[in-house]
Amino acid sequence: MNKSTTVDQTVQESRNEVVPSPVSQTESQEANSGLGVAVDKPVLFFDGVCGLCNSSVDFAIARDRQGRLLYSPLQGETAAALLSEQDIQNIDTVIFRTPKEGRLYRRSAAIVRVLWLLGFPWNVCGWLLWLIPLPIRNLGYRMVAGSRYRLFGKHETCRMPTPEERTRFLP
Template structure:
């Protein structure tokens, strides 16, 4: 599976409260509708994770697939922020200033503990009817 009709796809953990808030952030700030979203619990999200060497059963990585290339962890987050423009472009650029050897371990620690820190839903986040076109699956 590749990105949806040339759109970058963000694969997220649909039951993670922090991840759902990230999705809300994307929906609010991606006014051009550039990004598509796929829950890692869905068929499309699982396929993208597997295609890019990430375990669909270990939801500790954030994945952005753009032009057939997979970006994970803080590289993915920085790329998304830079594409949102404005102050988010600056935040994404500043994020890249910190060495990956520092930012990725910090990201992985939060990812491993995200359910305990932020909570977990009983079921995947469902899009509102006016958002459904942005979601794969």
């Protein structure tokens, strides 16, 4: 593989990090009503059986005291209603979905946005991470994601929220 091919692939991957949701506004509203809950907050979609992903969700919940973020496993009903089939099949990434325009952020871009929501000092960490060019951030993300099951374990079932957390989790 020559250098230009590698650069072209990196540029294409960068373009795929931030894309509008393939689900229209009307479809999103229909999906929300079908779920029985309006998705009026940002949603973090994660691999529900991944040990690292579950630990990351625990980390975010503990620091998001104002409850600004909702959580949903990629294996759940909400993901099926709001994400494309390709996003659901690609469980090696986290996806951050904005509430109004349904914009999707993947991999390290999603992590940065979650850190920004968590407030000080985590928003500063998000800004520092944002300074790293996207292809380099995502290279690090992919290295960890590729070995996350081996390093952090894989559960048989998705994470079950505690009674206190239930209002912050979507099916």
